[in-house]
Amino acid sequence: MSQPQTSPAVDAGPMIAQGVDEEALASNQRDLGGLLRQLVALICVVYTLFHIAVMNLYPLETWTYRMLHIAGGLFIGFLTYSALTLKPRAAGEPAPARGIGEWAFLAVAIAGIGYGAALIGWAWLGYWFAGISRPADFVFTTYGLPLVIGIVAAIVAGWVWGGNDRTGVQPTDWLLGIATVAMTGYILFNVGPIRLRAGTGMAQPADFYAAVAGVLLILELTRRVAGLALVVIAAVFIGYSFFGPYLPGFLNHRGYSPTRFFTYIFTDQGILGAPVAVSSTYIILFITFAAFLQASRVGDYFVNFAFAAAGRARGGPAKVAIFASGLMGMINGTSAGNVVSTGSLTIPLMKKVGYPARSAAGIEATASSGGQILPPIMGAGAFIMAEVTGIPYTEIVVAAVIPAVLYFISVYFMVDFQARKLDMKGMRKDELPKFAVLVRQVYLFLPIIILIYTLFSGYTVIRAGTLAMASAAVVSWLTPYRMGPTAIYRALDLAAKMSIQLVAVCAAAGIIVGVIALTGVGARFSSLLLGLADQSQVLALFFAMCISIILGMGMPTTAAYAVAAAVVAPGLVQLGIPVLVAHFFVFYYAVMSAITPPVALAAYAGAAISGSEPMRTSVEAFKLGLAAFIVPFMFFSSHELLMQGEWIDILHVFVSASFGVMLLSAAVQGWFFGSLNPILRIVLLVAALSMIEGSWLTDAIGLAAAVIVFVVQRNIVGTKTLAKGAD
Template identity: 70%
Template sequence: MTEEEKIKTDAAPVERIVSSGADEEALATNQRDFTGARLGWLLMALCIAYTVFHIGVMNFYPLETWAYRVTHVAGGLLIGFILFSSSNVGGTDASTRFLKLKPLETAIALVAAAGVLYGAAMVGFAWAAWWTAGLVRPPAMVFGTYGVPLIVGTIAAIAGSWFFPRKDRDGVHWSDLLLAIAAVTVAGYILFNVQAIRLRAGTALAQPADFHAALVGALLILELTRRVAGLALVAIACVFILYSFAGPYLPGFLAHRGYTPERFFTYIYTDQGILGDPVAVSSTYIILFITFAAFLQASKVGDYFVNFAFAAAGRARGGPAKVAVFASGLMGMINGTSAGNVVSTGSLTIPLMKRVGYPAKSAGAIEAAASSGGQIMPPIMGAGAFIMAEVTGIPYTEIVIAALIPSILYFASIYFMVDLQATKLGMKGLPKKELPVFKELLKQAYLFFPIVILIYSLFAGYSVIRAGTLAMVSAAVVSWLTPHRMGPRAILGAFELAAKMSIQLVAVCACAGIIVGVIALTGVGARFSTLLLGIAEQNQLLALFFAMCISIILGMGMPTTAAYAVAAAVVAPGLISLGIPVLTAHFFVFYYAVMSAITPPVALAAYAGAALSGSDPMRTSVEAFKFGLAAFVVPFMFFYSQALLMQGSWLEILHVFATACFGVYLLSAAVQAWFFGPLNAVMRVLLLAGALAMIKGGLATDIAGLVIAVGVFVYQKGLVGTRTIARGLD
């Protein structure tokens, strides 16, 4: 080819790979879409008000703790029931509109409306009397009669939503409007009596009206959680609720004296349960950083992250897979959901991975493993770091620093596996002419400023709330340097989006609070700790393995935030009782709660990747488990070496980090059956042993692992044969 022809070829127009909407939230199958509908304006106003309320209270006008958390939960329920249907929606089926109700549905609707509206009217009367006449104590019949009709009406509304769902996406079912009203009614009662309830909830002094509000509140939380997060968390919560009443009939360490419904439900709806640590985090840190993520989405920073990763790593062998490792880690750190991140970034990376030669199951698995790893990547770590700080009392900055080396090891492991698989399969990267221009993207490096400002603010001594707010504002300011300037309309749109994105986490945190409350009330966590101690007397490693299994099982099918909140209440106290430091114990359960998203048989992130790649879900989940294998080993490394959590001298930390990185590389080679060439079964086992020796830490094990690695290398290079090895053993 002549120079002139080459110039003409290079000048030919080429369609470049450019990310667009990588961080946009896809509609759930049961999520309504009111675009263009009148109800959309009302929902938009509610969402904006919900987000602005939280930002305002956190930064400018502090509110009493219970009042703030009750309002947070009630607002989430109100928006959630309007936004999410009880079943899948789609099409234009409007057969359940009021004028077309069937006789049975009409009867249920009348019962539901009568009960909920009567309860709402009584609570509304109490507030009106206080505002207009200063009546602090309304007539006895107001709170004495509102409860039973509200319970009956709420149950009828839930039943109506189950058995007579509405299929059109742009309309709200009558039952959902009633459930939204019931949520406001419960909050209205609790807020009216908040000071008294703080003193009497969970005791013999609790009033029947308190019980009625708490019961309805729990039912609404369970129903919304079912809609936004599936049945797994709801089923576990229901098992714990039943356990509270079945204690006298259970054997062994599970037995307890049992509780009356009045005491149980009034206790659960306090800061020991639903209004406890998970909701404390969701009402502050989670909604703040979801708003930050919404601002990044409005300013198209998410697209920039993905394009930057393509420009930097797209040409390398197996390039799209390496892009998925970087981009999905960044996006997963911010958006807080593994499966959601798979859907958003995987829609671009998975087809490209298949294009360069990755099998479909590997493409889906790599995306799932990388997206799940975003939950353990500082400084945001999804939302788990905030819950950990709230539960343990350890400063957030210490948790972020401790998470640094483990997150590097995890992503290094996935990167090594991706690279080794690409080498084994003889893959190449994408052509340069199809990739974003790296020099052009470097000119927009200022789009990283919001993340830089967040990190700087945290370590400069600002509170997490102030640092998150500064980062959010900086995202808006940075957008003014791009074509996607955030004016008043875009800012309001980001507030609306933040509220919609937060509904799932509000629901699951409130539901997790039920489980945490049961554990605190019954004392089963302490008895579980005793059980772990008993096992540890026989074998401490066995106790850790048992804790790992429980953490993974508790997390299966659940969002990361709820999975960790539950595991932290059930498993972490047992590990601490073994003498394991608090930070290490919580990181131990946190990692396995996160990795439950890629652990068969219930691996939500892997299933999302399989749907995009067109592969078998179970095979994809097994493959994702392989790619994320390092995360299943790293927590045991915490146990053997605290230096991996930045606990110790710098020399010790550096030594452990270096040997662990090499051990992770050996582990990746053993899993992929490729070191400096193909590995047979014996060599893989040897290399795996060397990897575990390097990972464990300690001079003797490091030397042993290094000797094994050198031996396998020498053997693969043909510098020594099996006969030579045999003679050397004589």
């Protein structure tokens, strides 16, 4: 098959994006070598293929499938992520000798985990080779406590002595992997009875120990891949389950025994609930789709196409960042991760054309966060929303279109007005790829087009995602990066490694969701919102906004929404707000927590690349993304923004709101048709808020105010003339 070009460097101009798809290693992520690398890669490929096969060919019982999903993620996670930041070791430098303390913890871990795993293994061997469905009593009555003690010893040893070389796996991490297999083995061996007795007075001590072991393993991997924020929040909720009887007001509850609590948490009301249901189906499927796009270098094409289309405009790299980071962030599933991948390219180029360091980092963080609200994938948020609400996925995607467009319109004008204000130029033509050449390769967008077409043609989400994934491999044959068996193998390997963070995060979010369901705190929070609404519905919404942002701070967006949907959304529904509107409301604020001070993960990731001060960068990102904090109140008052209503009303509200967010951008940046003094900025802000409100009267007021500012700035009528007219 002939290639579209023989040499991108010659035919298409300079290719700015090279390897933008490559996943950067985290500070505690291992870079294994030799046979160990091949072994882990094989495990990852089997893990990915297992999910694709179950989703498309061989369905499994729900609990069994979700448990294997979590167990595989935990096992791979412990082999690939160290407990501590990995310290580089010089070539030939011997590993540090283990002291008595480390040997002591290691011995306890080996003894406890080894004993528990041996007994579970004995039970399975008896079942497979002798048909023994119930092993001797001592097997399940004695395995649990040693297993939990061994896990605790291995985790503590990792915290103290886990920061060794990247190329090997610590013994304690192998032990945690074995503990994962033992914990899963017990649950799957008894999955039928556990489904009936978990969370009740009939739950067995053995069930309790398996659940405790699972919670410990999930929280430890979550700490490694997503930081402490989500772990601390989960720990607070776990503590709340036991200390509820001593708390005042709506937080009070009767309390629960450890056996009932932990066995309940490990059901489809908790860890095996909605977040893991989504991560084990839609999330891993679309991460595999993203891995196929990466393997075929389509991400490089997306970014180069954006540079060719917008690079010469004022502040070109910033406008490229809006397009490219939004598109990649939609697929990526994590705002901060996308900032690291695309920001390493766009942030230095934004600084080169004149953007201050904090603005460059803020623009990248804002655009990457916007990718999480961009249909059709929405960083996996759309799938969780469909699972939680029961609303068809396609309806959620359609509803998301106008709010996402408004967000990116706002960010675009923020960037453009800032470029005008700083008198920036774009990049030179000879610095950019040739648009005429790249546009002939527009077929590289086919996988996404196929995804959208199949979704709206009645295919299931899983079938549509699988076809899109296959099309990415086929389209790669029209490029210099043809996907053969080796490239497909690498893509399947990469997909598993990319999914680890979201597997851990969704399982940890399931703990929080389970606590909310068990204690009923969500219902009591709903009552609190109803009480506030008696005074003011807007006040209740403002309170819900604050809670959603606080719950999301420091958490990946997927977990942030899952938690906010369990705590806040039911209260909004009880206020009489439609389910779709209520969930979109909390979804937006959960996503925007990534750029909200004081804990703004996406902004902090951008600051690390740009060299700017993190807090000032987060304030800049918050300012640039301001529209996202207003849009939810807009679709609360105008459901037409979510495609609810007559098309003429939808068109009116969209046009009005688009003009409103443009005026908002001008007011925030202090530039419209020239520099704005404080009075004109206030007038323009009033105009923006009036246009955003959506009624014909407020539109007329906003338009009149905007015209006044335009007239003054263009010197058509001077301020003295206006003053005389007022007389």
